[in-house]
Amino acid sequence: MKTLSLRTAWQLAFVLFFSLASSVFAAQQPDEVIRVAVQKLTERIDAEREQLEKDEKYAQTVIDEELSDLVDFRRITRSVMGPYFNAATREQRNNFLETFRQGLINTYATGVTMYEGQNYKVHPLGEGDVRGNRARVQMEFFTSEGKSLPIAYTLTNTDGEWKVDNVIVNNLNLGRVFRDQFAQDMEEHGNDIDKVISNWSVDVDVEGVKAGQ
Numbered sequence: 001m002k003t004l005s006l007r008t009a010w011q012l013a014f015v016l017f018f019s020l021a022s023s024v025f026a027a028q029q030p031d032e033v034i035r036v037a038v039q040k041l042t043e044r045i046d047a048e049r050e051q052l053e054k055d056e057k058y059a060q061t062v063i064d065e066e067l068s069d070l071v072d073f074r075r076i077t078r079s080v081m082g083p084y085f086n087a088a089t090r091e092q093r094n095n096f097l098e099t100f101r102q103g104l105i106n107t108y109a110t111g112v113t114m115y116e117g118q119n120y121k122v123h124p125l126g127e128g129d130v131r132g133n134r135a136r137v138q139m140e141f142f143t144s145e146g147k148s149l150p151i152a153y154t155l156t157n158t159d160g161e162w163k164v165d166n167v168i169v170n171n172l173n174l175g176r177v178f179r180d181q182f183a184q185d186m187e188e189h190g191n192d193i194d195k196v197i198s199n200w201s202v203d204v205d206v207e208g209v210k211a212g213q
Contacts, residue, residue, distance in 0.1 A: 030135035030155045030162045035122040038139075045115050052113050059109040072156070072163050073097050079165070080178045084186055088193050096197045100178075103202040118142055133157040178202070 044062070045052065052059045077097040078085045085093065123138040130136075139151040152168040166175040182196065189195040 029125065030130065031122060031125045031137045033162050034137045034139060034153055038120060038122065042115055045112060049113060056109065059112050060105050062112065063105045063109045072158065072165055073101055075165050079175055080182050082179050082183060084182065084193065092193050092197065099197050099200050100202065103200060107202050118144060135162065
């Protein structure tokens with residue numbers, strides 16, 4: 001069995017996050033959305049492991065298929081771009097959306113086969129986990145050494161469908177990390193949005209980022 005470092009476990013968590021897209025309509029409660037999606041992906045990994053391990057492009061295709069059109073990337077893009085979203089043209093917004101989306105697919109497809117039967121637990125909803133059209137679902141993923149890795153998904157209910165819009169792994173808020181990264185890149189590139197987009201990378205140094213940031 002492969003040993004999961006914090007970095008590879010975080011990659012796998014992102015893969016699990018991506019898998020939610022194709023299952024958002026399959027269950028009404030947000031915790032069941034997560035539970036069904038994770039089970040679906042882990043079963044697919046087991047069934048297609050040989051092809052996933054030998055063909056990186058196929059792994060990317062699998063992640064792309066799992067994304068479908070049900071993750072609200074426009075909402076995510078707006079959040080990551082922060083105050084720079086309104087200053088961007090429609091073309092720039094669309095370009096960043098596709099760059100961000102494709103970067104995630106390419107980067108985190110490499111973690112898909114790190115799942116080799118490790119245990120996980122999706123916790124039932126607790127008091128305060130659903131507030132209006134917003135929800136938070138807590139999950140624990142256990143590494144090969146038995147270490148617990150807490151994962152929290154945030155979801156928004158739009159037109160009766162729960163859609164994931166952020167993930168927090170081991171107290172690391174990925175939405176906030178990417179938003180800070182975009183702001184820093186804008187400063188480094190003299191507020192040139194096109195340069196930020198063309199130089200964008202989603203390969204976050206997880207081990208170097210302070211938990212809780």
